[in-house]
Amino acid sequence: MMLGTIFDIQRFSVHDGPGIRTTVFFKGCNLRCAWCHNPESQSTKPQMMFYKDKCKGCGKCTEVCPAPKNCTLCGKCTFYCPVDARKVCGKEYTVDEVFAETKANLETANNSLNDANETISAHEQKIEELETEVSTLTTEQATAETNFAEASNLLTDAKTSLEEAQASLASLQAEKDELEAYKAKIEKSEKEAVLASYNEMLSEEVIEAYTAKIDEYDAVQLDKELAYELKKTNPSVFSKNPQPQYVPKDEPKGGLEEILSKYVNK
Numbered sequence: 001m002m003l004g005t006i007f008d009i010q011r012f013s014v015h016d017g018p019g020i021r022t023t024v025f026f027k028g029c030n031l032r033c034a035w036c037h038n039p040e041s042q043s044t045k046p047q048m049m050f051y052k053d054k055c056k057g058c059g060k061c062t063e064v065c066p067a068p069k070n071c072t073l074c075g076k077c078t079f080y081c082p083v084d085a086r087k088v089c090g091k092e093y094t095v096d097e098v099f100a101e102t103k104a105n106l107e108t109a110n111n112s113l114n115d116a117n118e119t120i121s122a123h124e125q126k127i128e129e130l131e132t133e134v135s136t137l138t139t140e141q142a143t144a145e146t147n148f149a150e151a152s153n154l155l156t157d158a159k160t161s162l163e164e165a166q167a168s169l170a171s172l173q174a175e176k177d178e179l180e181a182y183k184a185k186i187e188k189s190e191k192e193a194v195l196a197s198y199n200e201m202l203s204e205e206v207i208e209a210y211t212a213k214i215d216e217y218d219a220v221q222l223d224k225e226l227a228y229e230l231k232k233t234n235p236s237v238f239s240k241n242p243q244p245q246y247v248p249k250d251e252p253k254g255g256l257e258e259i260l261s262k263y264v265n266k
């Protein structure tokens, strides 16, 4: 039976050729290159490897070793070393064993590849969904921007209308103020005319008193007040046959004619 000493079967190897592969490292290389990257491959036989930089010096390996003077490569010390400072390098394989292991690796790799393909497929589906979502959102964004532009135009129009309405309102207010001032002027003239119509019938004191408070009445009220004053001083004015009333113009100086001449017929 053909046997080969193999010191490593490396899965998922990406540094020893194109693609992802399983690399079988045989012992027994006779080239002896000075730059050898795997010097443990040079001997044809299995070897005990010792990693000095890992060793903590606990002595466990020595305690458990059944053949300390002549290592049989039983591997017991490698189970007890707490830091993997010891390793048996190399194991004899038949061709079938190598193929069995690499085939198992291949099946594992195929399963991984299938899983990866499923993952890629799921991601591609997710990407399609996201692209559809992005497309929908882009359309919605465009619609929203159009609506926003239309709303902005409406707002601008509304602002313009509001400004125009405010200008009209200000203009109407000015007109109203002007008309009210004119109306007040007319009303005052009307009241002054009413007051003037009583100048000859009421004393100066009464006329002056009503002149001072003329703003408290409208023309009709003022007329009523003055008529009432007139009634108090000359009731006959309101009788069916009013009697002439004589009001002294100034102080009499003497004599009947002189006295009568001072009176005026109202």
Ligand code: SF4
Pocket: 048, 064, 065, 066, 067, 068, 070, 071, 072, 073, 074, 075, 076, 077, 078
């Ligand atoms: S491999 Fe076995 S015989 Fe060799 S050193 Fe380790 S325990 Fe001892």
Ligand code: SF4
Pocket: 054, 055, 056, 057, 058, 059, 060, 061, 062, 080, 081, 082, 083, 084, 085, 086
């Ligand atoms: S058991 Fe490991 S750590 Fe301890 S002495 Fe041996 S090689 Fe070193």
